Amino acid sequence: MFNDAYVLGTIEDGKLPYQSRWGRHWNGTTWEDNINAKPGYTDNVGNWVEGDITIAPRNDVTGDDHFMVAVGLWGYSTTTYAGVAEFDNSTKKWKCYKLQSVGELRCVWTDGKGYFIAAGDNGMFYTKDGYTADWVYQKAPTDYNFLRVSGVSKNEIYVLGYYNTGGRSYHEIWRYYSQDWVKLYDDKDTTGNYLHIPNAEYVAADIYPSRCSITDSLYLYVIGWESMLFKTKGSSLSFTGTNLSEYGMLLRENGRTGLDINAFSLSDIWVFGTRYNFYHWNGVDFQKVIIPYLPNDEITFGDQRKMVKTKSGKMFLPTEVSSQVYVVMQGTSN
Numbered sequence: 001m002f003n004d005a006y007v008l009g010t011i012e013d014g015k016l017p018y019q020s021r022w023g024r025h026w027n028g029t030t031w032e033d034n035i036n037a038k039p040g041y042t043d044n045v046g047n048w049v050e051g052d053i054t055i056a057p058r059n060d061v062t063g064d065d066h067f068m069v070a071v072g073l074w075g076y077s078t079t080t081y082a083g084v085a086e087f088d089n090s091t092k093k094w095k096c097y098k099l100q101s102v103g104e105l106r107c108v109w110t111d112g113k114g115y116f117i118a119a120g121d122n123g124m125f126y127t128k129d130g131y132t133a134d135w136v137y138q139k140a141p142t143d144y145n146f147l148r149v150s151g152v153s154k155n156e157i158y159v160l161g162y163y164n165t166g167g168r169s170y171h172e173i174w175r176y177y178s179q180d181w182v183k184l185y186d187d188k189d190t191t192g193n194y195l196h197i198p199n200a201e202y203v204a205a206d207i208y209p210s211r212c213s214i215t216d217s218l219y220l221y222v223i224g225w226e227s228m229l230f231k232t233k234g235s236s237l238s239f240t241g242t243n244l245s246e247y248g249m250l251l252r253e254n255g256r257t258g259l260d261i262n263a264f265s266l267s268d269i270w271v272f273g274t275r276y277n278f279y280h281w282n283g284v285d286f287q288k289v290i291i292p293y294l295p296n297d298e299i300t301f302g303d304q305r306k307m308v309k310t311k312s313g314k315m316f317l318p319t320e321v322s323s324q325v326y327v328v329m330q331g332t333s334n
Contacts, residue, residue: 003028006035006087007318007328008061008070009305023057031328035094054096055083059105059120061306064112065089067131071105071118074098082120084135099126099135107149115154119146123161125176129154141181144172152211155179158220160207163188171203173222177235184237185222194237198226208261208269223258223271227251244271249279249286254298262307268333272304291329294319309333 005026024031057070066089074083075098082099099105103121110116116128123140140146144161151157157176162169173185173195185195187203197203204224211218220230220239227249230239243252251258251273260272267283276295279286290296302320309315313333320326 008057060107062108062110071108073104109149119149121145158209205259206261208263223261227258264309
């Protein structure tokens with residue numbers, strides 16, 4: 001029986017007193033609002049009421065069996081500050097931190113061994129090395145806003161950034177390797193790009209790196225308008241790229257954009273595309289998957305969030321089923 005799960009984000013359910021809730025807890029039978037913390041909220045006349053949790057963890061969450069970290073912005077203020085909420089599973093208690101950087105934290109990643117990275121606006125980059133350690137700030141060599149962060153280990157991290165100007169978004173992909181920054185891709189200044197992606201419009205929405213422990217080969221997935229797999233060995237910056245359409249993922253051919261990648265192993269990878277297009281990599285090829293009770297008409301648009309797979313093989317997917325209405329799908333891995 002799986003009876004301990006959290007969904008984090010801003011929840012408006014139209015119930016009195018019409019305030020935003022920031023998460024729900026699954027107790028094995030029902031979803032409940034009591035998550036062992038009282039969130040801060042804005043009352044009906046616009047005043048901020050303090051709570052145990054004073055950030056909006058609306059952007060990303062990650063964790064392991066012991067510890068969970070959610071990121072977003074701090075409280076209710078005219079100036080936006082980065083905020084972090086931490087959950088200790090041994091005590092079932094939340095702690096909240098207002099960090100010093102102006103802007104929002106957009107993404108967070110963990111190696112599952114107590115090392116965490118949170119990144120966000122204007123190249124902000126925070127690390128936490130150990131469950132009881134402080135968050136340490138550094139400025140990445142870019143002014144882009146970091147949208148996704150994912151790593152192979154604490155010494156090898158990949159970050160996707162974006163910048164919007166003149167009605168167009170530009171993207172960068174960075175590697176943080178042994179504490180050195182290298183820009184792998186830039187679609188605004190393409191000089192010296194290590195990654196070559198065709199049709200740069202909507203170039204990237206998500207990234208995922210993985211490394212084979214036997215061959216020391218890096219597999220870097222870049223998901224977007226043209227979804228690619230880049231390979232190299234060791235710390236080399238000489239990449240070969242393959243369009244995932246060659247492996248059976250036909251998002252681009254069907255006029256769809258890749259939005260998210262959810263990877264659990266080299267032979268268990270999910271890619272989500274627009275209009276409820278779901279593709280699964282089984283180690284041989286990508287195959288389209290129809291998820292029961294979700295639209296499959298190539299017309300309906302809905303948002304999907306991070307898929308989670310437990311050690312027992314159960315899978316959870318928060319997904320929009322109609323405008324502003326979300327459910328959590330539960331499935332099992334074959």
